[in-house]
Amino acid sequence: MFVTHFVVSFTVSSFTVGMIMLFRKLFKKQLSAKWQYNLWFLWLMALTLPLIPNHLFDFGHHFSWDRHQHNASGHSIAPEGNQTLNDTNWMQDFAISVNRFDMTFLNEMLAFIWITGMFIMIGLTVRSWLNLKRIKSTTSSLKNKEVTALFEQCKRDLNISRHLIVGESPLVKSPLTFGLFKTFVVLPNHFEKWLSMDDIKHIFLHELNHYKYKDMATNYMIIFFQILYWFNPFVWIAFREMRLDREIACDIGVLNTLDKQDHVKYGNTIIDFVDRFSRPRYFTFVNQLNGSKKQIKKRIEHIASFTTESKRLKLKSIIIFLILAVLIASQLPIVSVLAYEDNRHDFAGEQTVYEDLSTYFAGFEGSFVLYNLQADQYHIYNENKSTLRVSPNSTYKIYSALFALESNVITRESSTIKWNGEQYPYDAWNRDQNLASAMENSVNWYFQELDTSVHQDTIQSYLKQIGYGNYDLSGGITQYWLESSLKISPIEQVQLLKAFYTNNFGFENENIQTVKETIQLEEKDGATLSGKTGTGNINDKNIRGWFIGYVETRKNTYFFATNIQNRNNATGSGAAEITQSILQDKGIY
Numbered sequence: 001m002f003v004t005h006f007v008v009s010f011t012v013s014s015f016t017v018g019m020i021m022l023f024r025k026l027f028k029k030q031l032s033a034k035w036q037y038n039l040w041f042l043w044l045m046a047l048t049l050p051l052i053p054n055h056l057f058d059f060g061h062h063f064s065w066d067r068h069q070h071n072a073s074g075h076s077i078a079p080e081g082n083q084t085l086n087d088t089n090w091m092q093d094f095a096i097s098v099n100r101f102d103m104t105f106l107n108e109m110l111a112f113i114w115i116t117g118m119f120i121m122i123g124l125t126v127r128s129w130l131n132l133k134r135i136k137s138t139t140s141s142l143k144n145k146e147v148t149a150l151f152e153q154c155k156r157d158l159n160i161s162r163h164l165i166v167g168e169s170p171l172v173k174s175p176l177t178f179g180l181f182k183t184f185v186v187l188p189n190h191f192e193k194w195l196s197m198d199d200i201k202h203i204f205l206h207e208l209n210h211y212k213y214k215d216m217a218t219n220y221m222i223i224f225f226q227i228l229y230w231f232n233p234f235v236w237i238a239f240r241e242m243r244l245d246r247e248i249a250c251d252i253g254v255l256n257t258l259d260k261q262d263h264v265k266y267g268n269t270i271i272d273f274v275d276r277f278s279r280p281r282y283f284t285f286v287n288q289l290n291g292s293k294k295q296i297k298k299r300i301e302h303i304a305s306f307t308t309e310s311k312r313l314k315l316k317s318i319i320i321f322l323i324l325a326v327l328i329a330s331q332l333p334i335v336s337v338l339a340y341e342d343n344r345h346d347f348a349g350e351q352t353v354y355e356d357l358s359t360y361f362a363g364f365e366g367s368f369v370l371y372n373l374q375a376d377q378y379h380i381y382n383e384n385k386s387t388l389r390v391s392p393n394s395t396y397k398i399y400s401a402l403f404a405l406e407s408n409v410i411t412r413e414s415s416t417i418k419w420n421g422e423q424y425p426y427d428a429w430n431r432d433q434n435l436a437s438a439m440e441n442s443v444n445w446y447f448q449e450l451d452t453s454v455h456q457d458t459i460q461s462y463l464k465q466i467g468y469g470n471y472d473l474s475g476g477i478t479q480y481w482l483e484s485s486l487k488i489s490p491i492e493q494v495q496l497l498k499a500f501y502t503n504n505f506g507f508e509n510e511n512i513q514t515v516k517e518t519i520q521l522e523e524k525d526g527a528t529l530s531g532k533t534g535t536g537n538i539n540d541k542n543i544r545g546w547f548i549g550y551v552e553t554r555k556n557t558y559f560f561a562t563n564i565q566n567r568n569n570a571t572g573s574g575a576a577e578i579t580q581s582i583l584q585d586k587g588i589y
Contacts, residue, residue: 009050009232012049012050013234013238017043019328020238023320027316027320032252032313033251035320036249039321040242044225047235091533093533093535093542093572094394094429094441094443095442095571097537098479098538114231117230117231118230131171135172135184136184138169138171139168139169140168142166144192147192147197148166150197151166151185151204154205157205158212158257159212162183164208165179165182165185166204167184167187168188169188170188170189174188176207177210177216178219180216180220185204185211187203198262198269199265199269199272203269205254205257206250209254222242225239244295248302251266251299252302254266266303267303270303343470344388345469345492347491349383352377352378352379352380353380354381355379357381357582360381360582361381361578363569364566364570365566366563367385367490367563368380368382368386369381369490369560370559370582371495371560373557373558374556387489387491388489389469389488390536391482391483392481392487392488392534393482393546393572394532394533394572395493395532395546395547395548397439398519398532399462399466399468400450400451400481401450401514402511404451404454406508407453409454410435415434415435417434417449428441428443433446436518439519444482452477459477469488469489470488471486472486483536490548490561490562490563494559497549497550497559497561501557501559516530519549521549526554527552527553527589528551530550531550532547534572536570542568543566543568545563545565545572545575546572546575547560547575548562551589558583560579562579564578
């Protein structure tokens with residue numbers, strides 16, 4: 001979901017900015033200028049974390065703060081006699097609407113705003129690129145041989161052998177360096193008329209230091225992340241500070257190549273440009289000598305207090321860098337937990353036949369999963385939807401009943417719960433219920449009572465034991481299975497039904513048999529159909545329909561799960577009708 005990634009991106013980028021700013025302040029005297037700038041590369045790495053697919057660093061199951069214990073609890077229930085299962089109403093829909101905030105709208109709105117902002121940023125980037133293109137087209141080669149020779153000498157001093165284009169353009173007022181594969185160093189027209197050879201040397205050394213330390217490539221990284229993270233003001237602040245630290249590091253690099261008596265001259269060269277010209281703006285494609293007066297002031301302070309970096313300072317800087325790197329890397333499991341959306345089941349797909357059954361699903365999105373027990377083979381329609389986890393709604397009542405039996409909240413002989421007198425929209429709900437009648441009429445309040453008596457921590461333990469979907473009960477003890485936190489995919493529904501049918505869970509056989517009897521629906525031509533429907537109704541709209549179950553024939557058993565979705569008329573009975581059509585056409589039932 002986009003909302004989740006938005007929150008994760010904002011959290012990670014903001015937290016890392018805060019960490020770096022804190023380290024810069026706390027260890028100001030222990031960090032050299034170069035390593036203070038290097039800290040920002042850790043931040044660029046952190047900005048990539050929300051972009052990495054979760055499965056590459058999936059800590060979602062390992063960093064959980066849930067504590068679950070297996071507790072059993074009794075419940076006061078009335079004794080009852082035997083009751084015959086009435087199978088005439090199983091195709092009816094018994095669903096009560098739940099009120100939920102439409103996260104889809106928020107998700108789409110945020111995605112639209114983010115994409116719009118990205119397009120605006122891309123537009124600004126293109127405009128800057130076109131400005132640079134104009135600068136390139138108006139750049140002419142230097143005619144002053146002495147200046148050209150000085151440029152080559154500065155390259156040799158910095159051990160730069162690659163050919164660089166140096167020239168002048170009427171469109172620039174401050175020296176610029178740009179270009180990733182074809183690098184330009186561009187000066188203002190007629191610069192030699194008001195710059196001394198020492199000034200020109202300082203400019204060349206500054207711009208060539210940018211080239212030497214691959215700052216052009218860094219510019220493109222900055223552009224990329226500014227486009228993606230345009231919504232975060234802390235990112236803009238961070239990039240501003242990063243550019244200042246880069247200029248300071250570049251200044252220190254120049255000072256290391258100059259004699260001590262030339263340090264003041266270099267500072268004056270920078271000040272001279274501030275006095276002459278306002279700061280040009282070319283987004284972040286370029287490295288430029290000029291800057292705001294506030295930034296220039298900080299640079300001059302560093303130039304004035306410059307001392308050669310000692311080995312001890314370098315060692316301290318490296319240690320601080322590594323400590324911060326470890327702290328930032330520690331966000332990996334946090335990012336995983338925040339971004340962890342176990343909304344899909346990882347299905348290997350062995351012994352699987354994928355089929356096109358779209359004609360059965362006219363008007364619906366959905367999937368159908370069939371498992372042939374004898375052949376050990378799956379037949380699946382809509383591979384994508386078959387692994388997507390969604391709310392189980394009333395299909396979950398199969399397991400709610402099983403857990404209550406296992407916990408001795410109810411028994412096969414005694415499962416009646418007294419009606420509390422609250423009026424429900426279905427007459428069948430407004431009376432005492434036992435397990436058979438509650439399952440037949442899909443009585444929500446009955447299973448909510450069971451869950452409350454079993455207790456949430458025990459249910460959580462059972463769900464993990466059987467591997468039920470994402471086993472997330474955060475929606476609350478009476479709501480988690482009603483278009484809320486608990487989610488399961490159609491494939492998992494089938495796998496669990498098979499495990500339930502063969503009792504791979506290791507539960508009491510009598511309890512398994514009791515639940516089987518309550519979900520038996522009808523018999524036809526020597527085959528028995530068992531199952532449970534479910535309807536998801538949000539804000540009075542039937543958005544989801546389920547039908548899960550199995551068909552027992554004389555020679556085989558088939559397990560199935562059908563899920564359908566649309567905006568207003570997806571129901572359990574609709575899913576059941578589709579299922580019956582498919583099973584009939586396959587000759588199964």
